Amino acid sequence: MGSEHEYPLCVTCQTALSIHPTTDTATTQTCFVCLGVFQKETFAKRLKDAIRTMVEPYRQFVKFSSDNNTINLPGDLIYRLARCGNRKACADYTQRLKQYGKDTLHECLKRIELDYATSEILDSFPSCVKDEQQGHLSVAVVVLPTVKRPSLDTSHQNKSRKKRKRRTYEEVSQGGDPRENLEQRIEQQGKVVWSINSSTQPVEGAWDPPKDEALTDVEIHVAVWRRPFYVKSCYTKTRRDVSQTPFVVVDAGVTRKRGVTSVEEQIVPILTQHVGGISTSNNNEDSNLVYGKCKFHASGREDMDVKMLLPSEPNSDITGRPFVCEVTDALEMPLPTVTLPKIVRGINDGDESPSHRSYGTNPLGVGIAPELAFCPSSSYKNLQTETEDKVKYYGCYCWSAKPVTQEILNKFTALFPLKIQQATPIRVLHRRSNIKRTRYVLSYQATVIDEHHFQLQISTTAGTYVKEFVHSDLGRTIPSMASLLGCHTDLLELDCEGIQMSPHVVADSLEQS
Template sequence: MDTFEIFTSSAEETKQIVSDLQQTGCCTRCILRLLGELRSLTYRSSLEEIERALLPEDQQSSVTTNQCPCPGCLGILQKFAEQPFLNTIVKKVREDGYQFSAHQCSLILPVSLAIRQKALLLYLQKKYPDVYKGKEGSIASVKDVWKWSCGHRMASLLNAKFQNRSEFDILMTFSYKDSDRECAFLLDVFPETFKKRKQRKFGFETFTRSNVMASLQQMDGSKFEDCSSCPPPIPTEDCSVDISCSHNAVFIAGRYQKYSRELSQTPWVVDGKRIMEGSVQELICEHIVNTFKPTEHRFSSSGREDVDVRMLGIGRPFVVELINPHCVTFSRQDIADLQERINTVSKYVQVRDLQIVSREEIAKLKEGEIDKTKTYSALCWCDRELTLADIEMLAAIKDLRLQQKTPLRVLHRRTAATRERTIHSLKATKEANNRFKILMSTQAGTYIKEFVHGDFGRTYPNMSDLLKAECDIIDLDVESVDVDWPVFIDPLPQASETVDSERSCNSAEDCQIKDAGVMF
């Protein structure tokens, strides 16, 4: 192998430092990194090759020889960087059943390694001041050396690229039983730094990487030597390690149409009891979850309609966040087939434009929730017949500003406030029996039902005020949600198309899905 790029300028000096580090119990890879070697390719060489180039022949040891854990890495660059442990990682990955074409390895190391690193460096600076003065930031970390030594081998074993950043992560959490004890002296030296403990899921963590590193930076060498051994002692036991795998979230977006007036958007549960046996979310997510196999998922949409309101037109944009999915490799045709399977679950909820999107793109879902417009159609009733003058008056409305107090029907779950909303345009047509239809374009977030009946004066002006007659709403439909996202994939419906009466349902009897055995 090529000559090392290290701190020392002579072979004799290198030999002496190597000998001293061997006497402290340091392993071969730690000796090399403490000599200042920072080239990743050097560490890709086998342990035998490094030893042949670095150590005298009589000091070279077989990697199979039983060794005490290294005081510089707690054994992480010894047994945990050799083939048997890498095979253990591969076995765990295979058992978990993830799909991936590239991977990264993340290591969480015992925090006491920072103290051991400082102790070794002070020992070397005191013994070889000309070599190690000002070299604190020029020594490769245990974490980096592990990746340089093992990354290419992991890539070969998993048949997947090893990358510094990847969607798929193999996390190794190393624990050392004496870590807190070795850090304990910092409590006496910096009591204020460790006064506030960081809460963890199963308890409290006194020593964190950030507060230990901050304390060590404030501590001069002589004070540190008074409190800790330089060089550090040889550990009596190896670290323990926990291996876990995870994949970054995948986001799948689309638009849904809802043709039922008795179907909530999300599961409707009150005091632990389900009100309805189904929801838009569940009908959409069932096949998505079965396909991607995440550990959990979250459904979001651009607004929501009431249970008794249909979502027509091209549908409402939605996104499903799939957390830690195990299956992620799908073609466009696979997603199209998934959409078809979703649409066979219920004729009352249909999905279109299904596609995988990036995390950055989903911000568009919430953009303009107030600034965007929505189009509604409603069948209304008035206590008198509308006149031509009424219809012309309503048609003349442009950007009518409303003051809407939080509706009584949602006051139990929304903050009491007065919100200004705008009716951009309105068109009315007469129907029989004092009924009339309205088509309106409004600011997103407008309460349409309250605009029609007034909500006991909590919305002003309202339809009853405009017509100077009592009004109420019978049926309401969302015709469009003007959010230009996600990208259109499926053909757009023609303007002349109307809702299929076979899909429209207005009663529990109409909404029974016999094939699924579910009543909406």
């Protein structure tokens, strides 16, 4: 390779090469082996500046996770050391590089946190946010030498760009990984990502540049993203043309959307707006997978033509339908006492308090409870599981083929709580397996409207198909109101009038049967 005086070497690399460190080593020149990585003051400052640039869009809350930050240093450094004549020191040198990289990254992140003075803001968040590091930032760093790599074939990338479709709501789904996407973006620039963590084989042209090229530098690539945080509340909807999630159907090859809006579309955009938006810096432009997203998840669902209301008589144990939103890679964290109430007012059209039967006064019929709050990640994961123990209250506007009287309806009261067997309804057989389920109608109250119409107030265990309980679904639900009345019966309108997440209510009702 040549003598140690032919190329500038830092003190660390001289020691690794068993060369007695000299005081006259040019400190203004970049080390030929480590390419300046071990020249701490310069490298640490560049690293901090590169991270700060990527952190800048993330406002209000800058706290880094303790276990999700990575730095990949180039594998070139190992082979440069070996090229200089000390292959035996490579293993130790590799470990020193890895530890040095981690320590330098940790130190840089710590300094950035101090500059943003986040301690007071952090203290305002509940323990579930701090314990799970919700909303903390994560960092991935890839350090590459400024070397001409073998050129990559990017013709397929250019071709895909020409054919790339404009993203739509339906086409975009969450996926990808910020680290992988960072490497893909680097490779799309014609650069090879080769780190001491990923390979033991040198890349062609990695450490033997042309004599006339001054290869004495590295470039730093950074990805920063915010970890998910979770907020929960309950919602109501007062219209029969609003679905829970966007309702898209394909009719004769034409995709169209049903309903005027959805609960998700009334909640998610406002929440996204008040967190400063979702970052797009970690997406790969050639993919319809996005990293950041606000995901809406509710405890069960009602059909589009079913209202979701509060009970007619105020009851603190009975609420609207619980939901949780998972927000990934938001630019801001909503402050508990400042931002969350603004989100509620935005969704409820300026009205935070519930009315007689619903939350807020949104003209599109969607409102959420004022108790919007942070929650543990388990609330999102277990939301559907927890629905098995809930009690649901319904108001049914029914029609009977035979005339009914109050006396006829009252005689069924003694049958409740009523155990029923329900086969999968015909209307959902295309998406659910055909099995029989045991369900309970816990309470019953019926009121005659006229000789062919009556109002039914019932409460049921989770998973009960109320429409089928009324009309029997061609005998697939036994017993049903149709079988009790001995005639064709139909449900004209259905309202869910609150949900009670109380297992003891189910148990107490069944014990009385």
